[in-house]
Amino acid sequence: MISRVMPLLQSVEMPGADLPGMARTEIVLIGIAYFVVVAAIGAWATRRTRNAQDFYVAGHGIGLFALTLAAMSATLSGFAFIGGPGLVFSVGLGAMLIILPASITNALGAWVLAKRLRLLREVREEVMTIPDAIGMRFRSPAAQGLSGLAILIAVIGYMATNVLALGVVIDALFGIGLGWGVWLGTAVVVGYSVAGGILAGIYADVFQGTLMAVASVLVFLFVLDAGGGLSGISTTILQNDPGFMSPWGHLTPLAAISFFFVFGYGSLGQPHVVHKFYMLRDPARLKWYPLLVTAALILATLLYFGVGVAVKALVTSGEMSPLSNPDEATPRFLLEYTPRILAGIVFSSVAAAIMSTVNSFLNIGAAAVTHDLPVAFGRRLRDELFAGRIATLVISLAAAVTAQFSGQLVAFLGIFGWGLFASTLVPALALGLNWTGATREGAVASIGTGLVLTLALETLSFFGVWSFPAGVTASAVTLVLSILVFLAVSAATRGGPGSEIDEDIRLIMEV
Amino acid sequence: MKRLALGGILLSALLLAAAYGLAFLPEVAPRLAPSLLALGTAGALAGTLVLAAQRDGRLGILWVPVVFIVLVVGGGMVALILLPPVDPADPTLVLGLPPGAALLMYGVGLLPTLVVPVAYALTFDRLTLSSEDLERVREAGRRRRSEAEATGSGSPPGGGGVETGGPEGSGGPP
Numbered sequence: 001m002i003s004r005v006m007p008l009l010q011s012v013e014m015p016g017a018d019l020p021g022m023a024r025t026e027i028v029l030i031g032i033a034y035f036v037v038v039a040a041i042g043a044w045a046t047r048r049t050r051n052a053q054d055f056y057v058a059g060h061g062i063g064l065f066a067l068t069l070a071a072m073s074a075t076l077s078g079f080a081f082i083g084g085p086g087l088v089f090s091v092g093l094g095a096m097l098i099i100l101p102a103s104i105t106n107a108l109g110a111w112v113l114a115k116r117l118r119l120l121r122e123v124r125e126e127v128m129t130i131p132d133a134i135g136m137r138f139r140s141p142a143a144q145g146l147s148g149l150a151i152l153i154a155v156i157g158y159m160a161t162n163v164l165a166l167g168v169v170i171d172a173l174f175g176i177g178l179g180w181g182v183w184l185g186t187a188v189v190v191g192y193s194v195a196g197g198i199l200a201g202i203y204a205d206v207f208q209g210t211l212m213a214v215a216s217v218l219v220f221l222f223v224l225d226a227g228g229g230l231s232g233i234s235t236t237i238l239q240n241d242p243g244f245m246s247p248w249g250h251l252t253p254l255a256a257i258s259f260f261f262v263f264g265y266g267s268l269g270q271p272h273v274v275h276k277f278y279m280l281r282d283p284a285r286l287k288w289y290p291l292l293v294t295a296a297l298i299l300a301t302l303l304y305f306g307v308g309v310a311v312k313a314l315v316t317s318g319e320m321s322p323l324s325n326p327d328e329a330t331p332r333f334l335l336e337y338t339p340r341i342l343a344g345i346v347f348s349s350v351a352a353a354i355m356s357t358v359n360s361f362l363n364i365g366a367a368a369v370t371h372d373l374p375v376a377f378g379r380r381l382r383d384e385l386f387a388g389r390i391a392t393l394v395i396s397l398a399a400a401v402t403a404q405f406s407g408q409l410v411a412f413l414g415i416f417g418w419g420l421f422a423s424t425l426v427p428a429l430a431l432g433l434n435w436t437g438a439t440r441e442g443a444v445a446s447i448g449t450g451l452v453l454t455l456a457l458e459t460l461s462f463f464g465v466w467s468f469p470a471g472v473t474a475s476a477v478t479l480v481l482s483i484l485v486f487l488a489v490s491a492a493t494r495g496g497p498g499s500e501i502d503e504d505i506r507l508i509m510e511v
Numbered sequence: 512m513k514r515l516a517l518g519g520i521l522l523s524a525l526l527l528a529a530a531y532g533l534a535f536l537p538e539v540a541p542r543l544a545p546s547l548l549a550l551g552t553a554g555a556l557a558g559t560l561v562l563a564a565q566r567d568g569r570l571g572i573l574w575v576p577v578v579f580i581v582l583v584v585g586g587g588m589v590a591l592i593l594l595p596p597v598d599p600a601d602p603t604l605v606l607g608l609p610p611g612a613a614l615l616m617y618g619v620g621l622l623p624t625l626v627v628p629v630a631y632a633l634t635f636d637r638l639t640l641s642s643e644d645l646e647r648v649r650e651a652g653r654r655r656r657s658e659a660e661a662t663g664s665g666s667p668p669g670g671g672g673v674e675t676g677g678p679e680g681s682g683g684p685p
Contacts, residue, residue: 093612100620104580107627108556112563115640122645123652230607238609242599245608247591247615253545254534257588261527261552268559283645287635290628298624305616434563435517470534470544480527483555487521504651511566511644 030344031173034211034351035188038204042192045200052384055197056128056367057278060121062202064285067276068292069209070202072300073356074273075102076212078165080304081350086326088308089315092241092249094256099304101264102297107290112268114286116433116508117277123504127278129364130271131372134428134447137505138440138498143428145376146447148368150424151271153455155365158417159358159399166354167403172331173347179404186400189355193362194392201359202279208352213296215349216303218342219334223306226337227313236313244312255471262476266422268430272360303346307333366391416458419475423450426479427486435490436509440498442490450482512570516562523554546589553585564638571638576630579623587619 049055062070080099087095120127124136131151135144166189167182176184192200227233237244248256267273280286311329314320320336323329330350334343370387374380381387427450428443457474461467468474493499501509526547533544557580564573594611605613631639 093615096616096620100615103620103623104556104584104627107576107631108560108563110631111639112559116563119640119645119648122648123655125652125656231604234604234608234612235602238597238599242597245612246597247594247611253542253592254530254548257545257548257552260584260588261548261555264552265555265559283640284642286640287632290631291624294624294628298621430559431520431562434559435513437517468531468534470537472531472534477531480524480531483520483524484528487517487524504655507651508648511640511648 024340024343026340027344027347028174030341031170031348031351034348037207038188038192038352038355041204041207042196042200045192045196045203049195049197049199049385052371052388053128054199055385055388056363056371057275058197058199058202060279061281062276062279063281064289064292066202066206067280067285068289068296070205070279070356071273071276071293072296073205073209073212073353074276074360075267075270075297076300076353077162077357078169078350078354080212080301081216081346081353082165082169082327082330084301084304085307085311085329088249088305089312089323089329090326091251092244092312093247093309094249094251094259095308096305097248097256097259098263099297099301101260101267102301103294105264105267106294106297109268109274110286110290112430112434113274114277114289115283115511117274118280118283118286119508119511120505121278122283123508129367129372130275130425130429131368132375134425134432134443135372135375137432137501137509138428138438138443139500139502140440140443140498141376141378143440143443143447144372146444146451147425147428148372148376150420150447150451151364151372152368153451154417154420155361155368155395156399156402157420158361159365159395160402161417162354162358162361163396163399164403166351166358169347169350169354173351182400182403185351185355186396189358189362190393190396193359193396194389197388197392198279198359198363201356201363202276204352204359205356208349208356209296209300211345211352212349213299215342215346216300219338219346220302220306222338222342223303223310223333226333227310233309233313236317237309240316241312252470255473258472258476262419262422262473262479266418266426266475266479269422269425270418271364271421271425272357274429275364303330362392362395365395369395416454416475419458419473419478420450420454423454423475423478423482425450427483431483431486433509436501436506437490437494437499438486439490439493439496441493441496442486442488442498445489446482446486449485450478453478453481512565512568513562516558516565519554519558519561523551523558526551526554542592545592549588549592550585553581553588556584557581566638572634573630573638576627579626583619583623587614591615591619 053060084095117133120133120136127133127136131144131147134147135141163182163186166185167178170176170185171178171181192204224230234245243250307330311320311333315322320332323332334346366388369391370381370384424447427446432438432443454475457478461474468477530544530547530551533540533547557577560577560580561570564570591611591614597609597611603610606617608616
């Protein structure tokens with residue numbers, strides 16, 4: 001079973017390259033309309049992007065509604081619509097432990113990070129990136145540079161897999177071939193990301209997030225109808241595959257709970273999501289953020305659960321022919337059980353989910369190249385807006401070219417993104433911003449530990465040299481180790497010069 | 512309170528490490544490793560919440576979501592580990608799901624939505640960010656900017672991750 005799970009997780013960001021074609025007139029028209037709206041938002045945002053602050057942090061001027069939908073859209077990639085339902089179909093309810101922590105972690109993130117990061121912006125107007133926050137907290141260019149490097153490595157992996165996924169979806173939508181799908185998708189997302197930066201991304205996310213949530217709810221209603229309600233679905237599956245409906249599905253309990261740990265606690269170190277806290281206009285509006293974003297995520301992930309279990313029941317009962325690969329679950333259900341218009345909206349939502357995630361990655365990747373790494377080396381760039389646009393373009397082209405050489409390399413790159421963010425950033429960022437006893441040495445050591453161990457262990461695992469037993473991912477283990485290193489090194493170096501904190505930073509850590 | 516939170520996080524990390532270590536010995540205690548993992552995960556989440564939410568060593572009413580997380584995540588998952596396997600002959604369904612799946616989906620998954628984010632919203636003005644807190648921070652920001660203008664550096668002290676002391680860096684803003 002474990003050997004079945006890992007390839008499925010590799011498809012987390014990369015829907016199978018053989019999705020059934022969706023090119024029908026209604027679906028194509030909806031897809032075109034979607035891209036026109038995104039292009040219009042990009043054009044509007046471009047006129048409002050005048051400096052690096054606009055480009056990287058939307059001029060610190062977005063409202064609660066925009067923050068909620070942008071955070072939700074950045075959290076959900078195409079995995080929520082394609083890979084996730086496929087994973088549920090394959091391994092059962094154990095796959096739900098990837099998304100269930102959201103009911104706790106959004107509020108936890110608000111307590112741990114949202115207030116601190118947003119208040120940091122009040123005392124340090126120049127703050128733009130998550131490595132900025134780490135650098136300011138620990139007065140350390142080294143910590144800022146190392147965290148920027150970790151982000152850049154993870155972004156490269158995520159970008160290649162997401163761009164490939166976008167190509168697959170566009171090919172399925174318009175039937176133009178995978179290669180052209182990759183380049184068309186890249187062109188659209190680059191168009192609005194280069195010109196409008198995160199400002200375009202945020203307002204595209206408002207549109208895309210709304211689309212995702214609405215589409216997910218509608219599909220769930222069709223799921224209940226097709227399967228005879230949740231009870232009907234459960235009864236059908238229980239008669240043939242009772243293990244599927246156990247809490248861990250076909251996973252080991254250790255692997256399933258590991259998902260909860262990595263995707264729950266690890267959410268405190270996802271820079272493409274948490275850096276959006278800088279952008280909120282009024283910090284007092286954070287009050288309702290956790291409730292709103294949690295509700296939005298629950299709605300948007302109804303499809304993840306519903307399609308996974310419904311297709312399992314339909315295939316089990318013989319009403320649907322067997323799938324050739326798990327990623328077919330969503331497209332097959334849409335084509336066979338929903339109206340074409342809804343199928344078009346959902347597939348546009350998949351493209352939307354991927355594009356909003358890609359935009360967020362592009363933004364933080366470009367910031368790492370043009371801001372965090374130069375600051376670490378003491379050579380801040382003069383025109384960060386221009387440099388950011390060039391970096392965005394270069395990263396996009398590199399990702400598109402890498403996606404053309406798809407297969408093993410892209411799958412490998414996509415595996416460790418979330419885990420690398422978690423193991424390198426959670427201790428220094430989430431604990432560091434809340435514990436005045438943490439030290440610069442602890443931060444640097446934990447980021448280095450996460451970076452080296454995650455890359456080493458994931459490489460060994462991917463090439464089949466060595467992997468953890470019971471389906472445990474290396475990222476889970478390295479997250480634990482980087483936390484322990486952070487605590488131990490901070491305790492050992494406490495009282496030294498690396499313990500010093502600027503007064504304004506201490507204030508935002510204490511309020 | 513901070514010491515308690517840090518102790519909880521450390522203990523949780525050690526439980527998690529032990530759980531992953533026991534993964535190499537699955538035949539020794541098949542239910543022990545996932546139970547330690549569940550308790551470690553709950554402890555890490557709750558400990559980090561306490562570390563972030565406490566003010567001057569006090570947590571106030573926020574002990575409710577903390578205890579809730581420990582009970583629902585830690586207790587709920589350990590209960591799931593101890594449950595017997597699903598019996599296909601048993602027709603009992605709870606809100607459309609077998610009991611174990613229902614506990615996972617509705618208990619561990621959905622129930623916290625009604626407690627944790629709601630607790631955040633209801634206590635926000637009093638325990639998380641009051642208007643007085645915000646004004647103190649804004650005043651600190653204004654003071655810092657005026658100091659920067661007075662020194663004519665154009666770059667406030669300590670900005671942009673710039674080294675301002677200690678052995679790592681050059682000892683001052685650019």
